[in-house]
Amino acid sequence: MINEFSREEYLLKGNAACAGCGPALALRYVLKALGSRTVLVIPASCSSIIAGAYPKSALKVPVYHIAFAASAATASGLVEGLEAQGIEANVVVWAGDGGTVDIGLQGLSGAAERNHNITYICYDNEAYMNTGIQRSGATPYGAWTTTTPLGNKGRKKDLPFIMAAHNIPYVATASPAFPKDLVNKVAKAQKIRGFKYIHILAPCPTGWRYDPRLTVKIARLAVMTGFWPLLEIEHGRLRLNSPSVNLLDPARRRPLKEYLELQGRYRHLSEEDLKVLQRQIDEQWARIKAMLEVQEELEDQVEQGQGERQH
Amino acid sequence: MREFLTGNYAAAYGVKLSRVEVVSAYPITPQTSVIEKISEFVEKGELKAKLIRVESEHSAMAAVIGAAFSGARAYTATSAQGLLYMYEMIWWAAGSRVPIVAGIVTRAIAPPWSIWTDHSDFMTLRDAGWAMLFASSAQEVLDMTIQAFKLAEELMLPVAVGWDAFITSHTAEPVEVPPQEQVDYFLGEKKKSPVAVDFENPFAHGALAFPKDYPKFREDIHRTLKAAGEVYSNIERRYCEATGHECYGLVEEVFCEDADAVMFIMGAAAGDAIHAAGELRRKGLHVGVARIRSIRPFPRKEVEKIARRASKVIVFDRSYSLGFGGVLATEVRSVLHEEGVDTPVISVTGGLGGSDLPPEYFEKIFLKGLGV
Amino acid sequence: MVELPVARPSVGAAGKTGNWRLFKPSIDYRKCIKCLLCWMYCPDGVISVSGEGLPVIDYEYCKGCGICAEECPVKAIEMVKEVEG
Numbered sequence: 001m002i003n004e005f006s007r008e009e010y011l012l013k014g015n016a017a018c019a020g021c022g023p024a025l026a027l028r029y030v031l032k033a034l035g036s037r038t039v040l041v042i043p044a045s046c047s048s049i050i051a052g053a054y055p056k057s058a059l060k061v062p063v064y065h066i067a068f069a070a071s072a073a074t075a076s077g078l079v080e081g082l083e084a085q086g087i088e089a090n091v092v093v094w095a096g097d098g099g100t101v102d103i104g105l106q107g108l109s110g111a112a113e114r115n116h117n118i119t120y121i122c123y124d125n126e127a128y129m130n131t132g133i134q135r136s137g138a139t140p141y142g143a144w145t146t147t148t149p150l151g152n153k154g155r156k157k158d159l160p161f162i163m164a165a166h167n168i169p170y171v172a173t174a175s176p177a178f179p180k181d182l183v184n185k186v187a188k189a190q191k192i193r194g195f196k197y198i199h200i201l202a203p204c205p206t207g208w209r210y211d212p213r214l215t216v217k218i219a220r221l222a223v224m225t226g227f228w229p230l231l232e233i234e235h236g237r238l239r240l241n242s243p244s245v246n247l248l249d250p251a252r253r254r255p256l257k258e259y260l261e262l263q264g265r266y267r268h269l270s271e272e273d274l275k276v277l278q279r280q281i282d283e284q285w286a287r288i289k290a291m292l293e294v295q296e297e298l299e300d301q302v303e304q305g306q307g308e309r310q311h
Numbered sequence: 312m313r314e315f316l317t318g319n320y321a322a323a324y325g326v327k328l329s330r331v332e333v334v335s336a337y338p339i340t341p342q343t344s345v346i347e348k349i350s351e352f353v354e355k356g357e358l359k360a361k362l363i364r365v366e367s368e369h370s371a372m373a374a375v376i377g378a379a380f381s382g383a384r385a386y387t388a389t390s391a392q393g394l395l396y397m398y399e400m401i402w403w404a405a406g407s408r409v410p411i412v413a414g415i416v417t418r419a420i421a422p423p424w425s426i427w428t429d430h431s432d433f434m435t436l437r438d439a440g441w442a443m444l445f446a447s448s449a450q451e452v453l454d455m456t457i458q459a460f461k462l463a464e465e466l467m468l469p470v471a472v473g474w475d476a477f478i479t480s481h482t483a484e485p486v487e488v489p490p491q492e493q494v495d496y497f498l499g500e501k502k503k504s505p506v507a508v509d510f511e512n513p514f515a516h517g518a519l520a521f522p523k524d525y526p527k528f529r530e531d532i533h534r535t536l537k538a539a540g541e542v543y544s545n546i547e548r549r550y551c552e553a554t555g556h557e558c559y560g561l562v563e564e565v566f567c568e569d570a571d572a573v574m575f576i577m578g579a580a581a582g583d584a585i586h587a588a589g590e591l592r593r594k595g596l597h598v599g600v601a602r603i604r605s606i607r608p609f610p611r612k613e614v615e616k617i618a619r620r621a622s623k624v625i626v627f628d629r630s631y632s633l634g635f636g637g638v639l640a641t642e643v644r645s646v647l648h649e650e651g652v653d654t655p656v657i658s659v660t661g662g663l664g665g666s667d668l669p670p671e672y673f674e675k676i677f678l679k680g681l682g683v
Numbered sequence: 684m685v686e687l688p689v690a691r692p693s694v695g696a697a698g699k700t701g702n703w704r705l706f707k708p709s710i711d712y713r714k715c716i717k718c719l720l721c722w723m724y725c726p727d728g729v730i731s732v733s734g735e736g737l738p739v740i741d742y743e744y745c746k747g748c749g750i751c752a753e754e755c756p757v758k759a760i761e762m763v764k765e766v767e768g
Contacts, residue, residue, distance in 0.1 A: 005723070007732070009728040011727075011728060012692060012693065012694045012695075012696065012728075013694055013695070013700070013727045013728050013729045013741060013744040014694050014695030014696060014697055014698065014699065014700050014727075014743075014744040015696050015697050015700070015727065016696065016697035017726060017727065018746075019703060019746035019747060019748035020726060020746075020748035020749070020750055021726050022726070024726040024727065025724065025725075025726035025750075028726065028728055036510065036513075037510055039508050039510075041377070048518075048519065049519060051515055051518060052515060052518055052690055052693070052696035052697070053518055053519040053520065053521060053690070053696070053697075054518045054519065054520040054521070054524050054688065054689075054690045055524070055690050055691060056690055056691065056692075056693040056695075056696035057513075057514065057515035057518060057690040057691055057692045057693065057696065058692070058693070058696040058697070059513075059515060059692060060513060060692045061510075061513050062508045062509060062510060062513040062514065062515075062516075063513075063514075063515035063516065063518075064377070064380050064508075064515075064516050064517065065515065065516060065517035065518055066373065066376075066377075066403070066517065067373070067399055067400060067403055069369060069373075069399075070369065070370070070373035070376075070399075070400060070403070072370075073335075073365060073369070073370035073371075073373035073374045073377065074373045074374065074376060074377035074380070075377060076335075076363055076365070076370075076373075076374050076377060077333060077335060077363060077373065077374035077375055077376060077377025077378035077379075077380070077381070077385065078377035078378065078380050078381045078508070079377075079381075080333050080361035080363055080374075080378060080381075080383075081332060081333050081361070081377065081378035081379070081380070081381030081382065081383030081385065082381045082383075082508075083361065084332040084333055084359075084360065084361045084378075084381075084383050085332065085381065085382060085383055087381070087382075089508070089510065106366060106367060106370070107366070107367075107369075107370050107373070109366065110365055110366030110367070110370055113366070114363065114364070114365075179723060179724075205748075211749065212748040212749060212750070213748060213749025213750055213752060213753040213762070214753060215726070215748070215750055216724050216750055216753065216754050217753060217754075406688065407688070408685065408687055408688075467685060505685070505687055505689075506687060506689065512691075513692060514689040514690060514691055514692075515689065515690040515691075515692075516688060516689050516690075517688050518688070518689075518690040520688065527686045528686050528687075528688050530686075531685060531686040535685075
């Protein structure tokens with residue numbers, strides 16, 4: 001497996017990422033998948049700092065830092081300008097959850113609707129981490145943040161399905177605990193023409209309150225408990241990826257507690273809170289199951305219809 | 312070739328002749344016919360540009376900045392609320408050193424809602440590091456738009472070209488549209504922007520700068536813009552040589568040489584002020600009009616020269632710095648004080664929200680200024 | 684000369700981040716099976732692969748996060764308390 005990964009490091013060591021930073025790990029994989037003919041657009045986020053302060057850049061690819069709400073629109077102009085001049089390159093937005101689901105959502109929606117040939121990757125550490133762990137629209141129910149000190153009462157905004165509703169050619173979720181899956185998805189996205197959206201759940205030791213050594217373990221448990229399904233929606237067709245494809249059966253999911261108890265931000269969670277979270281996960285999977293069933297039924301109908309017409 | 316064009320259509324022709332590669336805009340009255348005409352040019356194949364019909368003005372400015380980052384020539388246009396919505400990115404454009412051009416069809420700021428002209432929106436650009444030119448005829452809109460692309464490249468700064476809502480934007484007049492060859496000759500080869508994407512020697516643009524490093528970026532913009540008067544004059548001269556169109560400099564002087572009272576004014580209303588000055592001249596009164604065509608760079612030398620010659624200066628503003636006073640008046644006073652010119656300056660602000668400014672209005676102001 | 688807000692690629696953009704460590708990952712090469720999962724999961728890319736296919740840690744930049752120790756399937760990496768000097 002390792003041999004399929006480029007040995008080239010585009011995220012240079014000695015950068016400002018916290019020890020054990022999930023987003024940094026994810027970015028490392030993303031750039032290995034994309035290569036050097038890539039220009040990153042980075043809105044205000046942890047990566048604005050990880051990318052390095054003047055005069056040093058920690059990234060070996062062109063980077064345009066941009067204002068918080070402006071990443072998708074800036075990337076739109078960049079890609080159209082490159083195309084106008086006949087220049088080929090990967091144009092990729094690398095944005096945090098805040099800059100995607102909240103302040104960046106209008107621009108993201110517009111860019112997706114216009115179907116520009118860009119890949120928008122959201123690295124989701126579930127809060128405004130760069131400014132000191134404040135709640136975002138991606139913060140899950142029950143999580144401590146500095147602006148939800150008693151636990152978030154809101155619910156995590158479902159960006160992957162919102163983006164699928166824009167009828168873009170490719171939507172995917174990913175995790176740094178499953179690097180091969182992540183790299184495959186980024187590579188696949190680059191081959192598709194049009195707007196691609198990839199959402200990576202990237203644990204943050206500083207904000208999620210855990211020993212940095214557990215980043216990959218926690219990322220893995222997020223998937224194995226069913227909290228974070230690995231999936232793709234390609235031209236409107238939903239597909240679960242391994243290992244999530246095996247988790248349609250709730251009995252095969254790891255107990256949610258195994259994921260939550262490793263994180264200090266869930267320390268105060270009551271039994272009631274736990275039930276609420278579990279219910280949300282169950283609902284999420286019920287919806288996925290229903291979609292898969294409807295999809296299969298429609299495909300059967302189409303097949304039958306084609307069969308009947310042949311007679 | 313002579314065409315009968317509104318100010319807005321003239322801007323679209325300017326964009327077409329400048330071979331703009333990316334246009335991104337969001338509709339707002341009274342800018343809409345600029346982008347409608349550009350859309351027509353693009354769809355007919357007369358302008359080979361990518362048109363990004365963004366979902367907001369903030370995104371429009373972000374998109375043209377992005378286009379400039381790709382090395383493409385880019386343009387947008389807006390007014391009032393739209394300009395305010397994109398204001399964060401306006402600063403980003405100047406700080407980025409991108410050579411973009413924006414048309415500002417000046418419109419009063421809400422509330423109350425107004426679609427008519429005043430200069431409040433345009434004036435918000437003063438501090439942001441943009442070059443600011445103001446046209447008062449459709450011809451000038453076309454000429455300044457083309458000149459702006461050259462100026463932007465030379466300064467490595469964005470340039471705004473302003474013109475008044477409806478009076479200039481929607482009023483048609485004969486416009487001399489230069490042939491493409493003349494404009495190509497004038498603009499020359501597109502200059503490679505040093506902030507355009509480079510895959511061979513990659514860099515990160517706009518990274519965090521600690522306090523010891525930050526000032527020099529701002530100081531460079533300040534120095535460059537301050538010294539831009541001569542850059543623009545040279546560019547305008549070369550444009551006039553290439554096209555045979557008229558040159559005015561940073562300030563157009565009408566009846567100013569022996570004027571007792573000179574009015575500094577910007578925009579379409581200058582026409583009415585000039586008409587008023589003409590009438591008063593006929594009655595033997597020595598008044599003149601100095602029409603300001605650029606406020607960034609501020610025409611320090613011209614203002615000083617004209618003020619020294621006159622015994623009274625009237626500065627007419629179509630906007631306030633609310634709570635302080637007329638914007639141009641403030642700047643004129645400041646420059647005259649710095650240069651030790653003690654000609655008294657009267658500040659008059661009017662025409663807000665598109666309120667009418669007929670020649671009689673300016674006659675009264677001149678008479679008051681002369682103490683008659 | 685124009686002052687442009689551009690930064691150039693550089694190792695150590697945040698300095699010698701090895702100084703951040705409280706614990707240092709120590710590889711027992713006798714146990715190492717050369718799976719390179721440590722190389723894979725290091726967020727900072729401070730682990731390189733030697734000619735023999737062994738993971739080598741750049742201690743100048745290793746932040747001591749411990750992910751390599753946690754993920755090593757044969758527990759060949761131990762987080763050892765950093766000693767002064």
